[in-house]
Amino acid sequence: MKGLAAVMVILALVSVAGAFEIMLEGYDGGNVTVRLISLENQNVSKEFTVQNSTLLIDNLENGTYHVIVDYKDLRYTANIVIPETESLTVNFEKTDDVSVIEADNIHYILNYDNSNGFFVVMEVLNLRNTGNKYFSGNFTKKLPEGVDHLFVDQQTLAQSGVYFENVTQGEDYIEIENLTVQPNGTFTLAFMYFTGADPVLIVDHPAKVLRVISPEFIKVQLPENFVQENTITNSEGVVYRVYRTDNVSSGSVFQLQAEVDQTQVSPTGTAQPGNSDSSGVNTTLLAGVALIGAGVAILAYSRFSKKGEEGEEEEEDTGGWEIKE
Known part of the structure; x- marks a missing residue:
């Protein structure tokens, strides 16, 4: 039983990554909504609303996620792979060039x-x-x-x-x-x-x-x-x-x-x-x-x-x- 418990602990460590960080450039106040949707398990999704230029997400299971970041009238989307992707920088500055x-x-x-x-x-x-x-x-x-x-x-x-x-x-x-x-x-x-x-x-x-x-x-x-x-x-x-x-x-x-x-x-x-x-x-x-x-x-x-x-x-x-x- 002790051996089985040790294996379960190891599997838990493998399946759960460390912190994933999202950093926003061009943030000047207001709500930011972040959604992470697993592309491998439709039952796994997370949503956060913050008023900050940085969001730290702990205990995110390993796998591929679709990330949606909404700020004011802008939306940013990307796919990330955990644990390979440790951070994501989103620039909400605009140009008309x-x-x-x-x-x-x-x-x-x-x-x-x-x-x-x-x-x-x-x-x-x-x-x-x-x-x-x-x-x-x-x-x-x-x-x-x-x-x-x-x-x-x-x-x-x-x-x-x-x-x-x-x-x-x-x-x-x-x-x-x-x-x-x-x-x-x-x-x-x-x-x-x-x-x-x-x-x-x-x-x-x-x-x-x-x-x-x-x-x-x-x-x-x-x-x-x-x-x-x-x-x-x-x-x-x-x-x-x-x-x-x-x-x-x-x-x-x-x-x-x-x-x-x-x-x-x-x-x-x-x-x-x-x-x-x-x-x-x-x-x-x-x-x-x-x-x-x-x-x-x-x-x-x-x-x-x-x-x-x-x-x-x-x-x-x-x-x-x-x-x-």
């Missing part, structure tokens, strides 16, 4: 609507706050001239976990009003539009990776620094070529010369812009939904690629699309 926002990757997806002779463009930007403070301000994405029937996927933006008040659309821009992104926080901006002119790609925030994706029936002339990375094929057998370039500076503008092989284009086209028809159906919205629906696999591919760039091994479901190196 938009230069801290950079792109992990940008995906420029080009298609064609044969029925109206429009190019159809979908852009997916995976963005990150690279600063050590919260970004809090307006974020603007410039668009080329002549954009028609712009459709912004606000659901994807909201699901990124960032906070914003509104998304406004102008003739040549998208603006996310009062966007808040935590330090090292990420968000995804996805949108679609039609254009009757040669496509133009505007990079107004530095990008680690830029990809241009188009079906084989569209021949796109790209600068020499773009190389073909691989191809992806949808369930209908349409092959998309993926071209890539790295470390693109802010302010870069690419004038794309695109030529369509009409013999390979479906007579109905890929999408059709327009207004509400006699049945009250908004065909513009349907066109956007159809393209985004068809682009789900490409969006999954963008997330898959993003994970690969961050060194993770987890793969993303590509919805039945095939990716070939």
